[in-house]
Amino acid sequence: MAARTPTSTSRAELIADAALRLLAERGMRGLTHRAVDEAAGLPQGSTSNYARTRQALLETAVRRLAEREAAVLTPDELPVPDGGMDGLVDALALALHRYLTRHRELLVSRYELALEATRRPELREFYDATGSQFREPLKALMAAAGSTEPERHALSLAAWCEGLMFSCAAGSYHAAVPEPAELRTGFREQLRGMLGG
Template sequence: MATRTTGTSRTSRADVVADAALGLLAERGMRGLTHRAVDERAGLPQGSTSNYARTRQSLLEAAVRRLAEREARALPPGGLPGGGPRELVAALAAALHRYLTHHRELLVCRYELALEATRRPELREFFDATGRQFREPLLAVMTAAGSAEPERHTLSLVAWCEGLMFSCAAGSFHRSVPGEAELRAGFTELLNGMLGPGWAPR
């Protein structure tokens, strides 16, 4: 498979295509995502994108897959820590802050793809499957922390993060991204309410 070298890393042609698709989604929205536009943005010969994603559905799936890969880079290396509350809160706050300050274009892509998935059942299934890589570690953390209802608490935690990300990326707080200290306070308050006052980091 053809690759492109960037610094010390090598990116496959398929990833180049998917990255170009994400760039178009962030800049132009779903209507701007075409095979020809991806070829042009990626600097590839006309028809190259069709070799890797022959249909629009396969192009959208490639974008979702690549989005999940790039989002995962914002998570702590090796996953969420298994230590105490202080380490967990710090890791969650750092990951969310890193996402909000360095990966905001990926959030826009996520919303574009999520809305499209509501209209394409086949994409919805694919989109949901990639999302499990983020929910399942949180479920494990909530279970290990002693949550009486880990699935419900995981939903609340994810919803809080999603709401904050939308507000800061596309909503009324897009000009005021919270700092890590504010995010640590927010996570502490949220988790303390779920797990009890004895859980809060000192």
């Protein structure tokens, strides 16, 4: 049986996934075009042919990171806009638990890319634009849950989530992953503080 030749889409995903894996395993210094070729099992020059510059390679990684993060929860697992606090708490706790138990690589690669974006204005602009696809839905969910200041509350909730994810993925709590029930309690406490009741 002949080996299947990757299509441009699957080759692009192979390259981007290998880049994310390298970022998580080796950090920013380990991300080179040649290393991506090796990690993806592609002929030398494949990554350079797809993403000619380092900036293009970083943008490829950011774009794929956003795609993979968006898939952590399937569309039917997202809370309905008028589902109240319980639906929101359940969905957020499920997503956070999945990140910490199944997607640590994504978290670590995101931290690498975020830090690099602080040093590269051209990457900062791309990183922020890509990340906005997550901010707007969170603001809408906060508004639907009864927030009178959805933008401020969305920022506070995202910051709490980011702090917890960092602590459990790369910080001093890296060996301890909260159980879903603990996460639900934490989210409920956060949301009650913001929304009252």
